[in-house]
Amino acid sequence: MRVLLRVLSPLLALVVAAAGALLTIEVAAGWNASTDAGLILDWPEWRAALEERTWRSSGARWAAGGLAVVGLALVVIALAGRRQDIELTGPTPDVTVTTTPRALARLVRLRVAAADGVDRASVAASPRVVSVRARASGVAAEALLPVVRDRVDGVLAALRPARPPKVTVRVDAAPARPATPEASPEVRSEASRASQETP
């Protein structure tokens, strides 16, 4: 979104500048000219078209709807254009340390997947939430849960995010060999921010 914003912003700026230039040129030309014809734009024809269409006409409704949709898209792009960095505690106040959510997710996934009894792990991270999903192999899911939690807490303790994210861990049991997919017990654990800060 930030890249889109960076590309779109100067283009929109040029559109605004061009609209202003055209308006000035046309008004100035119409001021002096004896005829009613536009200099660059054929505005007498636009004027005729605007005078014969009512607000109720389908053309006007479609144009209005299109304008609203474009406006909404611009608002979304502008609001989503912030950086998604995760801020870590720097060594001194004059040093700001940041990392990307992807890097945090990868670090957590590597640590969790390296634990004994974890078959596979997937991690999604944002500045506010780290959610881990692991699958046990040869170990009960309940027994694996604290191990996985410890690993996640270990990564966060090493990185020290300035605002500790909420951690959600979910461990799925290993699929039984005679596959019964509907009977796949799982356990969950959720920790609030407060409990994260006091390990």
Add this chain to the structure above:
Amino acid sequence: MSRRSRAAVARSAIGDRWSVLLLGLLALVGGLVALATGFGLLGDFRAGQPLLDPATTNALGEHPNFARVVATALGVLLFVLGLVWAVRSLRPEPRPKVVGGEDDPALDTTALPMPAEPATSEPPGRSAVVRVVTAAATTLPGVAKATARLVGSDAAPALRLTLWLAPEAEVRAVCDGLEATVLAPARNALVVPALPAAVHLRLT
């Protein structure tokens, strides 16, 4: 977290975001009002009127010069606003001119630890301090690659440093080693009392 080190994290997009947001809100509200008019929410009479109401054109026709002046002023305003917006949006991020910056040969690089072997992939034309800071940062354990640049104003320069870490790197050790290995020598070399730094960590 000082304000200046935080400002050095990335080039600010706040101007672009506000401009696009305002334009978007204008289009959104205008479109919604036009839709409401078209569906008769503002009265059946209004919905049946032409888009360019004869009453409006008549009113403008009675004061043609006033209408022209207003339209010209609006056009000039839009033109200037659009150009200012475009220039601000396209202008490259300014680099501070500091001792040891772009072309200063007086930089005391001896204060900075140099890597055992000089990096060969150095793009030419970078400032001495950036080159040396980058080299020093790569001597930290677990740092595979580093890029640096000076940001901020001439009077208040700051350092933006991006480090690519190996996944097994000790992040705490890297952060704690920054001050002694990179920042303190860089401050000495640049002869500035404070050099706020924004460090962005990535994985290789």
